[in-house]
Amino acid sequence: xxxxxxxxxxxxxWLMATFSPGWATLIEFVLVGTLVLSFFAFLGLVxxxxxxxxxxxxxxxxxxxxxxxxxxxxxxADTIKLVVKEGLTPDGADKFLFNFAPFLVLITxxxxxxxxxxxxxxxxxxxxxxxxxxxxVSSISVIGVLMAGWSSNNKYSLxxxxxxxxxxxxxxxxxxxxxxxxxxxxxxxxxxxIIASQQNGWWIFKGHIPVIISFVIYIIAVTAETNRAPFxxxxxxxxxxxxxxxxxxxxxxxxxxxxxxxxxxIVCAIGATLFLGGWMxxxxxxxxxxxxxxxxxxxxxxxxxxxxFLIFVIMWFRxxxxxxxxxxxxxxxxxxxxxxxxxxxxxxxxxxxxxxxF
Amino acid sequence: xxxxxxxxxxxxxxxxxxxxIFLSQVLAKTSTNPQKGEAYExxxxxRGRSWIQFNVGYYLFAILFLIFDVELVFLYPxxxxxxxxxxxxxAEIVVFLFILFLGFLYAHxxxxxxxx
Numbered sequence: 001x002x003x004x005x006x007x008x009x010x011x012x013x014w015l016m017a018t019f020s021p022g023w024a025t026l027i028e029f030v031l032v033g034t035l036v037l038s039f040f041a042f043l044g045l046v047x048x049x050x051x052x053x054x055x056x057x058x059x060x061x062x063x064x065x066x067x068x069x070x071x072x073x074x075x076x077a078d079t080i081k082l083v084v085k086e087g088l089t090p091d092g093a094d095k096f097l098f099n100f101a102p103f104l105v106l107i108t109x110x111x112x113x114x115x116x117x118x119x120x121x122x123x124x125x126x127x128x129x130x131x132x133x134x135x136x137v138s139s140i141s142v143i144g145v146l147m148a149g150w151s152s153n154n155k156y157s158l159x160x161x162x163x164x165x166x167x168x169x170x171x172x173x174x175x176x177x178x179x180x181x182x183x184x185x186x187x188x189x190x191x192x193x194i195i196a197s198q199q200n201g202w203w204i205f206k207g208h209i210p211v212i213i214s215f216v217i218y219i220i221a222v223t224a225e226t227n228r229a230p231f232x233x234x235x236x237x238x239x240x241x242x243x244x245x246x247x248x249x250x251x252x253x254x255x256x257x258x259x260x261x262x263x264x265x266i267v268c269a270i271g272a273t274l275f276l277g278g279w280m281x282x283x284x285x286x287x288x289x290x291x292x293x294x295x296x297x298x299x300x301x302x303x304x305x306x307x308x309f310l311i312f313v314i315m316w317f318r319x320x321x322x323x324x325x326x327x328x329x330x331x332x333x334x335x336x337x338x339x340x341x342x343x344x345x346x347x348x349x350x351x352x353x354x355x356x357x358f
Numbered sequence: 359x360x361x362x363x364x365x366x367x368x369x370x371x372x373x374x375x376x377x378x379i380f381l382s383q384v385l386a387k388t389s390t391n392p393q394k395g396e397a398y399e400x401x402x403x404x405r406g407r408s409w410i411q412f413n414v415g416y417y418l419f420a421i422l423f424l425i426f427d428v429e430l431v432f433l434y435p436x437x438x439x440x441x442x443x444x445x446x447x448x449a450e451i452v453v454f455l456f457i458l459f460l461g462f463l464y465a466h467x468x469x470x471x472x473x474x
Binding site for chain 2: 092107111166327
């Protein structure tokens with residue numbers, strides 16, 4: 001069966017055979033760059049369309065359905081509209097920081113693409129400390145948010161950025177502790193090792209209740225980290241107009257928007273990798289026939305299916321829970337999630353040491 | 359691909375953002391108007407500076423975050439080896455987390471977690 005990894009490998013061998021090593025590496029870099037850029041743009045288009053359709057169905061509406069086949073070209077039309085809008089910089093703004101912030105946010109979400117395993121043996125950078133890399137790089141984006149809010153010279157932006165900063169740094173702790181429970185069970189920080197350890201069952205099934213608690217905490221924490229409803233205080237439309245990107249217009253606004261959606265994809269991909277087995281098919285113990293049938297589904301389909309399922313869950317939250325107040329939000333993290341996840345970490349360690357996981 | 363992919367990704371990010379902004383500057387119509395440069399607030403011009411003092415609560419939470427984030431950094435190497443290191447490592451981390459939790463209780467008692 002032809003897999004993505006085989007195509008990539010044969011392409012690399014052909015490049016190495018045809019060109020000198022320097023040129024081959026350069027061409028490889030250009031190819032990877034083009035692939036990442038087009039994937040980025042594609043993700044933006046698909047996720048915005050998905051968000052609109054999902055929210056439409058949750059509210060018994062139809063959603064966008066005029067442009068293209070059943071509205072599929074709607075986001076493309078929106079993008080064209082955003083490109084031809086004038087990008088303003090307010091008079092009082094700190095010009096350099098104001099223009100630098102979208103770059104920082106976008107580069108951060110671009111960098112987070114590196115260690116994600118999209119399919120079997122298909123990864124941009126097989127780094128052996130992938131989990132640490134993810135948690136380190138993802139915390140840079142809060143600087144971009146604070147920079148955007150501070151430099152706008154607007155009180156709404158400043159308040160939105162402060163709220164957003166407090167929220168992102170707070171929930172990073174629970175997300176980190178939830179990720180760590182899987183690291184304890186596997187004993188490795190490499191995403192490939194973590195996926196390989198789920199060959200006979202995903203961690204959410206193998207790890208008993210503590211891992212399920214970690215999974216739930218992880219989902220709550222990343223919903224808050226990506227500023228999604230019900231934790232979208234940073235851009236609470238009814239009180240702060242648009243939060244930290246109030247003053248941004250046109251393409252610069254579109255870049256923040258795009259980075260936000262790509263961040264949702266990335267955190268869901270990490271959640272799928274850690275708890276739901278990444279590209280690993282669903283295997284049940286000794287059911288040979290069932291496992292064999294599951295192996296026929298390509299690994300990339302498994303990965304994308306799990307990731308988009310988690311994205312759907314996060315979009316579902318938006319239409320289920322009302323928005324929290326800032327004190328409730330910080331209470332939830334510091335008085336409930338953090339103590340629970342600290343205690344849960346000890347439980348997971350206990351299970352790992354007793355060897356009770358399968 | 360090795361660490362070179364980081365350079366590729368950074369260049370991609372700059373190209374994507376820069377390309378988009380450049381494209382919009384070429385294509386978008388521009389017009390000048392003194393009102394356009396004002397802050398988007400309530401319609402009346404902003405009085406005073408916008409870089410104001412903000413609630414000290416954010417600062418307290420940032421400091422608390424710093425404590426727990428450093429703890430998280432200490433936990434990462436421990437998490438990798440705990441399965442091999444055995445019960446001794448478990449006992450040590452229980453003591454470590456207990457001391458940290460006392461600090462957390464102290465902050466809670468002092469009212470640092472209460473939103474003003």
